[in-house]
Amino acid sequence: xENKKRIxxxxxxxxxxxxIIGGYFGWTAYTTFLASNVTDNQKYLYINTGDTYLQxxxxxxDQKIVxxxxxFDRAAKYQNxxxxxxxxxxxxxxxxxxxxxxxxxxxxxxxxxxxxxxNIRLKENFAGKLAENFEADSITFLKLLNDENLAKSYGFNKxxxxxxxxxxxxxxxxxxxxxxxxxxxxxxxxxxxxxxxLAKAKAINLTPQEVSSLAAIVKGEALHKDEMPAIAGLxxxxxxxxxxxxxxxxxxxxxxxFTIRRVLNKHLRTDNPYNxxxxxxxxxxxxxMPSIVAIDAVLNYKHHDYxxxxxxxxxxxxxxxxxxxxxxQINARKFQKALDERNIKK
Numbered sequence: 595x596e597n598k599k600r601i602x603x604x605x606x607x608x609x610x611x612x613x614i615i616g617g618y619f620g621w622t623a624y625t626t627f628l629a630s631n632v633t634d635n636q637k638y639l640y641i642n643t644g645d646t647y648l649q650x651x652x653x654x655x656d657q658k659i660v661x662x663x664x665x666f667d668r669a670a671k672y673q674n675x676x677x678x679x680x681x682x683x684x685x686x687x688x689x690x691x692x693x694x695x696x697x698x699x700x701x702x703x704x705x706x707x708x709x710x711x712x713n714i715r716l717k718e719n720f721a722g723k724l725a726e727n728f729e730a731d732s733i734t735f736l737k738l739l740n741d742e743n744l745a746k747s748y749g750f751n752k753x754x755x756x757x758x759x760x761x762x763x764x765x766x767x768x769x770x771x772x773x774x775x776x777x778x779x780x781x782x783x784x785x786x787x788x789x790x791x792l793a794k795a796k797a798i799n800l801t802p803q804e805v806s807s808l809a810a811i812v813k814g815e816a817l818h819k820d821e822m823p824a825i826a827g828l829x830x831x832x833x834x835x836x837x838x839x840x841x842x843x844x845x846x847x848x849x850x851x852f853t854i855r856r857v858l859n860k861h862l863r864t865d866n867p868y869n870x871x872x873x874x875x876x877x878x879x880x881x882x883m884p885s886i887v888a889i890d891a892v893l894n895y896k897h898h899d900y901x902x903x904x905x906x907x908x909x910x911x912x913x914x915x916x917x918x919x920x921x922x923q924i925n926a927r928k929f930q931k932a933l934d935e936r937n938i939k940k
Contacts, residue, residue, distance in 0.1 A: 629691060631660045631661055632660055632661075635658045641679065647676040680704075681729070704768065709728075710763040712761040713761075715847070715883075720756065739756070748780045749803075756880055757807065758783045759783075762782070762886065764782070787802050798893075805893065808826065812884070822887065830892075830895055831898075839875075844871075846861070856938050868881060899917050900917055903925075904926045907928040914928075
């Protein structure tokens with residue numbers, strides 16, 4: 595019977611070392627590229643324009659975006675991300691591995707912002723809303739909103755520039771430059787004003803900008819969409835007759851006191867171009883961003899002979915319309931009595 599050859603100890607040691615080293619590199623490769631690493635601490639990673647890789651890595655550490663920053667760092671260097679940082683808003687999926695996460699960052703595959711706005715009165719409010727959703731700050735946005743030359747380049751002026759921003763939902767990238775954002779909004783304005791809408795505006799002898807100014811008043815007056823065409827018809831009747839519009843929402847805008855619930859004589863005396871109790875015609879610009887419904891209500895206004903209206907005393911949000919002063923005064927007294935009964939003094 596032959597004696598089996600014994601494996602030398604040194605060979606066993608080498609084999610064990612190879613196994614250990616191979617296991618180490620295998621485990622390192624797994625934890626570096628394939629193991630789950632992204633946490634659920636944040637929904638998005640925001641990378642600012644001009645950020646370096648070290649700044650991105652510090653954000654990831656500070657915000658605890660990954661469980662193991664060291665493995666992220668190893669993978670980032672291996673995948674050449676350190677020289678390929680792209681700004682943006684990147685969605686974070688809990689459990690995502692480094693390979694996929696870095697692939698998204700390196701490729702610039704950011705998540706678009708669904709930006710929706712409505713019922714905005716002032717440029718300052720809109721600048722703040724923009725800053726909440728995009729990279730630039732509110733000061734930058736407000737400066738552009740007050741830029742007369744920029745407004746003129748789009749066919750507006752500083753007073754009516756806010757009309758260019760049609761309230762809707764838009765998908766835009768977080769790091770889009772403010773000037774490009776405004777260009778996009780102008781494109782949407784151009785698309786909105788179709789040949790049909792332009793023809794209807796011309797038929798009532800108003801420019802699109804003037805339609806927006808009137809629609810803003812209609813929006814300010816109406817609590818119910820189904821009443822908007824009737825309110826629009828009333829103000830168009832007043833414009834045709836050369837009457838003062840006498841719209842309470844313009845008085846409130848002129849005072850800049852948006853807590854007013856009851857417009858008083860002292861408010862009506864506010865000397866401001868937006869006060870349509872003093873200044874004839876449309877105000878210099880919209881008193882708020884008019885909704886699409888309000889704009890279309892002006893373009894498709896209801897034909898009637900009413901030139902007066904007053905809120906109904908039942909506080910339903912609807913109005914009592916009148917063709918003459920006597921009838922209007924009866925309606926107004928009813929509403930004033932209802933206000934007094936509810937102790938609404940201002």
